[in-house]
Amino acid sequence: VAEVIAVDWGLTSFRAWRLASDGTVQDSVSGPFGIRALADRDFATVLDRAVGVWRPAPVLMCGMIGSRQGWVEAPYVAAPAGLAAIAAALAPVPGIDRVWIVPGVSQDPPDVMRGEETQIVGVAGTLGPGRHVLCLPGTHSKWAVVEDGQVEGFRTAMTGELFGLMRAQSILAPLIPEDAGDDAAAFEAGVARAREEGGLLHHLFGLRAGVLLGRLAPAALPSMLSGLLIGHEIAGLAAETREVHLVGSAALAGHYARALARFGIAATTHGEEAAAHGLFAIAREAGIA
Amino acid sequence: VAEVIAVDWGLTSFRAWRLASDGTVQDSVSGPFGIRALADRDFATVLDRAVGVWRPAPVLMCGMIGSRQGWVEAPYVAAPAGLAAIAAALAPVPGIDRVWIVPGVSQDPPDVMRGEETQIVGVAGTLGPGRHVLCLPGTHSKWAVVEDGQVEGFRTAMTGELFGLMRAQSILAPLIPEDAGDDAAAFEAGVARAREEGGLLHHLFGLRAGVLLGRLAPAALPSMLSGLLIGHEIAGLAAETREVHLVGSAALAGHYARALARFGIAATTHGEEAAAHGLFAIAREAGIA
Numbered sequence: 129v130a131e132v133i134a135v136d137w138g139l140t141s142f143r144a145w146r147l148a149s150d151g152t153v154q155d156s157v158s159g160p161f162g163i164r165a166l167a168d169r170d171f172a173t174v175l176d177r178a179v180g181v182w183r184p185a186p187v188l189m190c191g192m193i194g195s196r197q198g199w200v201e202a203p204y205v206a207a208p209a210g211l212a213a214i215a216a217a218l219a220p221v222p223g224i225d226r227v228w229i230v231p232g233v234s235q236d237p238p239d240v241m242r243g244e245e246t247q248i249v250g251v252a253g254t255l256g257p258g259r260h261v262l263c264l265p266g267t268h269s270k271w272a273v274v275e276d277g278q279v280e281g282f283r284t285a286m287t288g289e290l291f292g293l294m295r296a297q298s299i300l301a302p303l304i305p306e307d308a309g310d311d312a313a314a315f316e317a318g319v320a321r322a323r324e325e326g327g328l329l330h331h332l333f334g335l336r337a338g339v340l341l342g343r344l345a346p347a348a349l350p351s352m353l354s355g356l357l358i359g360h361e362i363a364g365l366a367a368e369t370r371e372v373h374l375v376g377s378a379a380l381a382g383h384y385a386r387a388l389a390r391f392g393i394a395a396t397t398h399g400e401e402a403a404a405h406g407l408f409a410i411a412r413e414a415g416i417a
Numbered sequence: 418v419a420e421v422i423a424v425d426w427g428l429t430s431f432r433a434w435r436l437a438s439d440g441t442v443q444d445s446v447s448g449p450f451g452i453r454a455l456a457d458r459d460f461a462t463v464l465d466r467a468v469g470v471w472r473p474a475p476v477l478m479c480g481m482i483g484s485r486q487g488w489v490e491a492p493y494v495a496a497p498a499g500l501a502a503i504a505a506a507l508a509p510v511p512g513i514d515r516v517w518i519v520p521g522v523s524q525d526p527p528d529v530m531r532g533e534e535t536q537i538v539g540v541a542g543t544l545g546p547g548r549h550v551l552c553l554p555g556t557h558s559k560w561a562v563v564e565d566g567q568v569e570g571f572r573t574a575m576t577g578e579l580f581g582l583m584r585a586q587s588i589l590a591p592l593i594p595e596d597a598g599d600d601a602a603a604f605e606a607g608v609a610r611a612r613e614e615g616g617l618l619h620h621l622f623g624l625r626a627g628v629l630l631g632r633l634a635p636a637a638l639p640s641m642l643s644g645l646l647i648g649h650e651i652a653g654l655a656a657e658t659r660e661v662h663l664v665g666s667a668a669l670a671g672h673y674a675r676a677l678a679r680f681g682i683a684a685t686t687h688g689e690e691a692a693a694h695g696l697f698a699i700a701r702e703a704g705i706a
Binding site for chain 1: 576
């Protein structure tokens with residue numbers, strides 16, 4: 129029997145961990161049944177199928193499951209916000225025993241996160257006092273400033289989403305061969321280009337012109353596009369930073385670490401179980417675990 | 418009978434003018450049969466149907482009809498390039514009497530234009546000597562420096578294409594009500610936002626956050642998006658410029674003029690018949706007209 133069941137339920141994915149009373153992961157399950165895939169909105173059945181065998185332990189969930197399109201809306205907590213403020217604002221799921229949803233965090237100037245606050249809490253517990261910059265790369269990358277364990281503020285960049293749109297839907301798409309793979313040199317060239325003048329809108333078109341004029345191999349286009357976008361993200365949000373804590377998959381964090389190095393920024397990478405650690409910390413703070 | 422038939426044949430549109438021996442427009446025709454719509458690539462039939470009654474006058478065409486996906490590829494002329502260099506590189510269409518295609522212009526660092534060089538030639542003839550900055554807003558906006566009638570260099574921004582992708586395909590799309598119209602204040606706010614730090618990738622996500630937090634009316638989102646993108650285009654490519662010649666439709670040029678004013682940049686707008694004037698000048702230079 130679990131002490132607490134931790135669930136990270138996003139738009140496109142579902143991950144759950146069975147956590148022991150000291151927070152260690154005893155078991156885990158994941159699948160592609162993000163909330164976007166659940167047209168019938170039968171969240172209770174999905175949850176029961178995924179983690180029913182671990183019940184009746186309490187369940188704490190984070191991510192888009194707490195959004196307006198999710199199961200129960202868990203209103204945003206305004207930054208600055210730390211473990212205490214987040215744990216005090218859990219939204220109980222009605223009609224089901226001991227299931228709660230972690231709120232997202234908002235801030236002014238307007239920005240929002242939902243799910244990443246839990247990963248940040250998970251990592252912040254390992255960082256010690258002082259001021260730290262965290263980057264959570266993804267469809268909507270988050271850059272957060274954590275001070276003494278509290279989220280002081282954060283900013284989002286639409287990097288991953290723009291990469292997907294450009295790669296699949298833009299005038300660049302038909303230029304890209306199907307077998308285009310990872311090209312480290314092209315990625316670095318993209319990062320370098322992002323640091324030159326002209327702006328992102330101009331640099332994006334340069335990929336097309338480079339291919340048409342035979343200066344960029346079509347198979348290298350996606351890697352240069354990735355470097356260009358990540359480079360612009362860093363230039364916009366972290367150019368003055370000296371050290372960044374990356375939270376995410378090894379592959380994506382590796383790309384970001386290489387791009388950050390081009391800006392002279394050091395990077396430390398934290399694993400993907402940050403959400404599980406954060407959910408455990410919140411559950412303890414809330415008295416659930 | 419026309420002296421020369423001028424055709425601007427792009428990806429999505431076709432425009433043709435019957436020009437008298439002094440270059441004045443005597444008649445015109447246009448339609449949505451851009452080269453992208455012609456899956457059977459039967460360009461000869463489309464041309465004959467559109468302008469056959471004006472023949473046997475010579476036909477001079479510009480635009481994507483001269484690209485690899487077009488009728489006959491007219492290789493790029495490298496900038497700096499003026500009327501003489503462009504007129505010397507016309508590509509004759511084989512198998513049909515007296516039909517030519519104007520080449521595009523390329524440059525290094527890699528950039529390309531096809532069709533806009535002709536509009537620039539058309540406007541340049543009215544500007545007199547000296548250095549001028551021209552902006553041709555659109556799906557792929559062109560910024561060109563013209564000196565003594567010659568295209569010295571140019572840069573492209575993917576502004577219009579990104580607007581379309583963001584409005585229709587991104588996470589912003591479902592936020593936008595169907596009846597969203599033109600909102601001048603939101604457009605101005607977008608231009609102003611583009612001048613703040615953070616970068617375009619961050620500012621784009623701010624539109625979503627603004628709506629979610631009730632700080633931006635959903636119906637105002639497209640106008641703010643437009644201002645944001647045009648503002649970033651100007652910040653990237655024209656922040657040091659003091660005066661710009663806009664070439665394009667009154668609606669789009671009007672938006673750009675308002676955005677330029679926020680940067681303290683004066684704008685003069687030139688009409689949409691720039692392509693006809695440019696084609697006439699090139700035809701004369703080439704001895705066709």
